[in-house]
Amino acid sequence: MKAAVITFPGSNCDRDLADAFAKAGADVVRVWHKDTEIPAGTDVIGVPGGFSFGDYLRCGAIASRSPIGQAVVDFAGKGGHVIGICNGFQVLTEMGLLPGALMRNASLKFRCRPQRLKVATTDSPFTRLYAAGTEVTYPIAHHDGNYVIDAEGLKQLEGEDRVAFRYIDNPNGSTADIAGVLSANRRVLGLMPHPERVVEDAQGGTDGAALFRTLTDMLAVV
Amino acid sequence: MKARVHVMLKDGVLDPQGEAVRHALGHLGFTGVEAVRQGKVIELDLAATDKAGAEAEVKAMCEKLLANTVIEKYTVEIC
Numbered sequence: 001m002k003a004a005v006i007t008f009p010g011s012n013c014d015r016d017l018a019d020a021f022a023k024a025g026a027d028v029v030r031v032w033h034k035d036t037e038i039p040a041g042t043d044v045i046g047v048p049g050g051f052s053f054g055d056y057l058r059c060g061a062i063a064s065r066s067p068i069g070q071a072v073v074d075f076a077g078k079g080g081h082v083i084g085i086c087n088g089f090q091v092l093t094e095m096g097l098l099p100g101a102l103m104r105n106a107s108l109k110f111r112c113r114p115q116r117l118k119v120a121t122t123d124s125p126f127t128r129l130y131a132a133g134t135e136v137t138y139p140i141a142h143h144d145g146n147y148v149i150d151a152e153g154l155k156q157l158e159g160e161d162r163v164a165f166r167y168i169d170n171p172n173g174s175t176a177d178i179a180g181v182l183s184a185n186r187r188v189l190g191l192m193p194h195p196e197r198v199v200e201d202a203q204g205g206t207d208g209a210a211l212f213r214t215l216t217d218m219l220a221v222v
Numbered sequence: 223m224k225a226r227v228h229v230m231l232k233d234g235v236l237d238p239q240g241e242a243v244r245h246a247l248g249h250l251g252f253t254g255v256e257a258v259r260q261g262k263v264i265e266l267d268l269a270a271t272d273k274a275g276a277e278a279e280v281k282a283m284c285e286k287l288l289a290n291t292v293i294e295k296y297t298v299e300i301c
Contacts, residue, residue: 058290065287094290101292104238148235148293173238 001026001220005046006072008033008063013049013085013196020196021046024212025220033066038075043219045072049086049141049194059102059144060090069095081125081219082188086142089180089190098181098190099157100149105142106173114205115140115193116168117179121161124182126189129214136207138193140171145192147174147181157181165191223268225280226299229289230261264288273300 003021005028007014018028021044029039033052038045053062063069069091076082076097084092092098105111114137119130130136149157154176157163165180172192180191195208231237237259244258266283270276280298289296 057287061287061290093292099292101290103235103293106236106238108238108242146238173236 001044001216002029002039002042003027003044003046003216004029004031004038004042005048006031006033006068007048008050008052008066010052010054011048011050011087013087013194016194016196017046017048017085020199020208020212021216023199024209024216026212026216031068033063033068036067036071038068038071038080042075042080044081044083044215045075047072047082047084047088047091048196049088052087052091055144058090058094060087060092060094063087063091064094073097076183076188079185079187081215083126083215084188084190085194085196086140086145086192089192090144092188092190097188098183099153100147100175100178100181102144102192103146103148104144105146105171107171110141110143111145111171112141113139113171115171115179117165117193118168120163120166121182123161124164124186124189125215125218126182126211127164127214128218129210135168137198137205138195138208139197140193142172142192145172145174147172147178147192149175149178160184162186164189165193223270223273223276224301225266225268225276226301227264227266227280227284227288228261228297228299229264229284229294230259230296231293232295235293276300 003026162182166177198205198208240258
């Protein structure tokens with residue numbers, strides 16, 4: 001199972017993400033933003049957290065139009081699996097791979113803390129190993145995590161069971177407490193909290209390990 | 223030729239920053255400010271000489287990059 005982790009100028013969670021994939025048993029390749037192709041044989045792409053291109057214009061906007069951006073869109077278009085975490089979630093919405101947008105936190109404060117979440121659906125290659133309704137704690141660290149979607153889009157997300165995670169005690173004003181969403185084919189996940197920061201005891205928790213294990217186990221047998 | 227692009231949040235999208243500015247104005251004694259919306263102005267110097275063509279091109283830039291049309295609206299001014 002091969003995971004490709006992308007690094008943009010300003011990414012700062014790329015190593016942690018690569019590490020989390022490796023611990024779950026994946027072969028990890030690192031991809032630079034100026035590359036124009038995803039390495040052959042890649043099963044899943046990880047778009048990491050950070051402050052790509054200094055959050056200029058809008059968070060994730062420049063990264064989503066970088067040379068590797070089109071390759072990510074094409075990969076997802078062919079049914080490839082993609083996970084975007086924090087800034088990676090912002091990048092995926094800017095690419096149009098996920099609906100909605102992430103705006104400044106309603107409190108206007110940068111929120112950095114362990115965050116309790118509910119696994120809102122287990123019907124995805126990312127959450128299948130969790131029991132329905134499981135509560136997990138992933139760290140959050142963001143200024144622009146306020147998920148915004150119009151009423152019609154929300155209805156569609158809810159109707160298709162595409163909310164992957166919900167906040168318990170909403171930290172940023174997100175619509176319907178949404179912390180993570182899935183694409184229509186359920187193979188693209190974007191979430192603001194950081195599962196890659198809780199995959200081993202030394203990090204203070206292991207709640208995120210199951211997400212990477214689900215993904216690697218499932219893709220290893222395909 | 224110059225182009226000026228105004229990018230604003232769409233009506234109905236809450237603007238927490240604008241709201242904070244409104245509060246700050248209130249603290250400074252500016253009463254009666256009922257709403258504040260914050261946006262961006264982007265100025266471009268263009269090599270183009272054809273006004274209609276330039277406008278169409280800048281609109282394409284807005285759709286592709288300068289605005290996120292999920293939450294933002296834009297206007298283009300060619301001057």
